[in-house]
Amino acid sequence: MTIKLWDLAGAEDDRRFSPNCWRVKMALRHKGLEAEEIPWRFTEKDAIAFSGQKLVPVIVDGGREVHDSWSIAAYLDEAYPDRPLLVSGDEARTLSYFFKHWVERSIHAGVVKVIIVDLFNQLHEKDRAYFRESREKRFGKTLEQFGADRNGALAALRGALEPLRPVLIEQPFVAGRAPGLADYLLFGAFQWARAVSPIRLLEPDDPVYAWRERVMDLFGGYAREAKGYPVWA
Ligand SMILES: N[C@@H](CCC(=O)N[C@@H](CS)C(=O)NCC(=O)O)C(=O)O
Numbered sequence: 140m141t142i143k144l145w146d147l148a149g150a151e152d153d154r155r156f157s158p159n160c161w162r163v164k165m166a167l168r169h170k171g172l173e174a175e176e177i178p179w180r181f182t183e184k185d186a187i188a189f190s191g192q193k194l195v196p197v198i199v200d201g202g203r204e205v206h207d208s209w210s211i212a213a214y215l216d217e218a219y220p221d222r223p224l225l226v227s228g229d230e231a232r233t234l235s236y237f238f239k240h241w242v243e244r245s246i247h248a249g250v251v252k253v254i255i256v257d258l259f260n261q262l263h264e265k266d267r268a269y270f271r272e273s274r275e276k277r278f279g280k281t282l283e284q285f286g287a288d289r290n291g292a293l294a295a296l297r298g299a300l301e302p303l304r305p306v307l308i309e310q311p312f313v314a315g316r317a318p319g320l321a322d323y324l325l326f327g328a329f330q331w332a333r334a335v336s337p338i339r340l341l342e343p344d345d346p347v348y349a350w351r352e353r354v355m356d357l358f359g360g361y362a363r364e365a366k367g368y369p370v371w372a
Pocket residue numbers: 147157158159160181193194195196206207208209
């Protein structure tokens with residue numbers, strides 16, 4: 140039976156911008172699993188109430204519900220151990236867990252500062268008031284104030300990526316010679332930005348840019364074909 144995934148969308152059904160949902164969509168393809176990606180908006184809490192919480196990604200696989208991108212990835216390896224593993228071994232799992240937190244704290248936190256106003260403009264009408272209110276409360280300032288120093292935020296983001304560069308010069312993927320969960324954990328951040336903002340996050344001579352190209356080419360160019368802005372804009 141096809142897995143169902145509730146996937147955050149903007150004003151248009153096919154503008155899918157959640158970094159955490161992108162992690163799951165890439166993980167599903169890595170496992171070679173079919174999924175129905177159901178467009179979902181921030182204010183459609185009722186649609187995922189069965190999961191007992193208010194955030195996506197949420198999947199349903201047969202009778203089983205799983206939410207949270209990390210938990211979903213772990214579930215997929217557990218439920219489908221004969222398909223390509225996302226993470227193999229305890230050491231890789233622990234390091235991937237560290238990497239996930241680094242991505243969220245250092246990279247997501249940087250990306251959101253760069254794209255916040257563009258992101259707001261791509262939201263569905265019905266989500267705008269909720270998003271503004273919840274994020275302004277979280278940031279302690281208006282969206283426009285939070286995103287005011289875009290150039291400074293972009294420079295900080297590029298600096299935060301520095302530990303990845305020596306790794307991606309030595310090997311094609313964060314996970315090694317072949318892509319794995321660590322790649323998808325990070326890649327979600329770039330699809331998030333590309334889905335909503337024309338800003339050029341990376342310069343073409345950056346090893347991270349070349350890595351992103353490789354990940355966009357995976358699974359027949361699945362991520363590249365998704366609605367978004369060209370990365371060289
Ligand atoms: N730790 C969770 C985070 C999930 C999360 O923050 N999801 C966002 C979309 S990327 C969401 O559903 N937000 C709804 C809201 O803010 O109301 C994961 O990795 O899946």
